[in-house]
Amino acid sequence: MLQSIHHVAIICSNYERSKHFYTEVLGLEIVREVYRAERNSYKLDLAVNGLYQIELFSFPNPPARPSRPEAQGLRHLAFAVTDLEAAITKLTHQGVETEPIRIDEWTQRRFTFLADPDDLPIELYEV
Incomplete structure (x- = not known):
């Protein structure tokens, strides 16, 4: 049934800062960048070694997700x-x-x- 992991989606609090981190610091490749006016949101598709794997989203005022201590979930x-x-x-x-x-x-x-x-x-x- 399942063949592989297709992608991971990340919602960020500051789009430009996160875009810089994932592309300039970590070196992921931009596949496509789309601004969705109806959602006031960006969607940035990123690749690792040519393989599309991460979607970086921005949304207005997303709630913070606890990270530490380790929270339930991914x-x-x-x-x-x-x-x-x-x-x-x-x-x-x-x-x-x-x-x-x-x-x-x-x-x-x-x-x-x-x-x-x-x-x-x-x-x-x-x-």
């Missing part, structure tokens, strides 16, 4: 990286703080977390 967004130190260094140079590197106790793979402009947890997982 926990975080994870991106695979081949060189965790290089990714952390690039992010640090752009003013993004990351948590200390941890080791997955089951796979022995290294990972870290950071937060997007709305405090959405983002994981970088070394593959």
